[in-house]
Amino acid sequence: MIEEQNVIKVGMADLNVGSEESLVRTTGLGSCVGVTLFDPGKKLAGMAHVMLPSSEIAREGQMNIAKFADTALPELLSRLLALGAVRSRLVAKMAGGSQMFAFAGGSDTMRIGPRNVESCKLALEALNIPLIAEDTGGNFGRTIEIACNTGILYIRSVQKGTKEI
């Protein structure tokens, strides 16, 4: 969390990769899930800010593949492999997927956070990448950043302060 380090930003429904001394950061995750992949050998890391569980519900013409769990993670993987990441070394961490507002009953939209988390896990399983740490659920927002040299995921929230996984 040294501010001088090169910070690579990931917007909502976006993904990006970084190497060596850089940090990859996304801000204000609510029901969205930030999934990171890390290659400790090459010191490469990538992050996707996943908004929705599945591209099957997409109705857009030009689909933004970074938005959906099932399309964002394969894309993130191929971006890292293109930079020289070794697939068998990759490990995943994730954070987010909260329920910002509590309602009695609640439609599917209300449960989108937990569904995003589930879909990201399924997508990682399909890619055969182990999930080694997560900080998901709750009812609060998170800002997360991964250090590309260590793979440490820093998680900042209003209610809980900062933690590392």
Added chain:
Amino acid sequence: MDVLKEVGNIGAGNAATALSQLLGKPIDMAVPKVQLLNFEEITDKVGGAEELVYAVFLRVEGEAPGNLFFILTPEAAINLLSRIAGIELTGNGELGEMELSALNEIGNILAGSYLSSLADFTSLSMYPTVPALAMDMAGAILSYGLLQFGQMGDDALLIDTTFLEGHNEIEGQFFLIPDPESFPKIFKALGVPFDND
């Protein structure tokens, strides 16, 4: 777009009146902005994804569903509470259960007033769900209102109204994000041909 602005204007006018009555002092309202913005730009409207805000959220149900947020900065929330309820907040500015409950109810009254005037004007049934309050990062809160749009693209239609009390102090903002399928209904109700302008 002008039609939607007018719709926002009428809703906000009623809400401003309700707020004036609550506070016992005149409240001005900026002309609403109706814009098609990408997701990042929407959170920038409240100072960025990490900016701390209080938000009362109501899901709008009925013929023209959507998401309605009443957003306040922490300072504005404290101002509002101390003026209405005469609550002087102590310590670090954290709001207790009573204060939060009061804020939720104020948001509920204003949002209800906003919504009922929109419903009258468009003759569309629009009714709010039970309000929910959160204090958190703006990005985390607003992204919740963008999920329906997320299935369609990366832009959302935002009707944004800012309230002013006295000087140029921002007291609060209404963000109405109608569901994508609601626009044709709103336009049709107003007798305007629907296009994507």
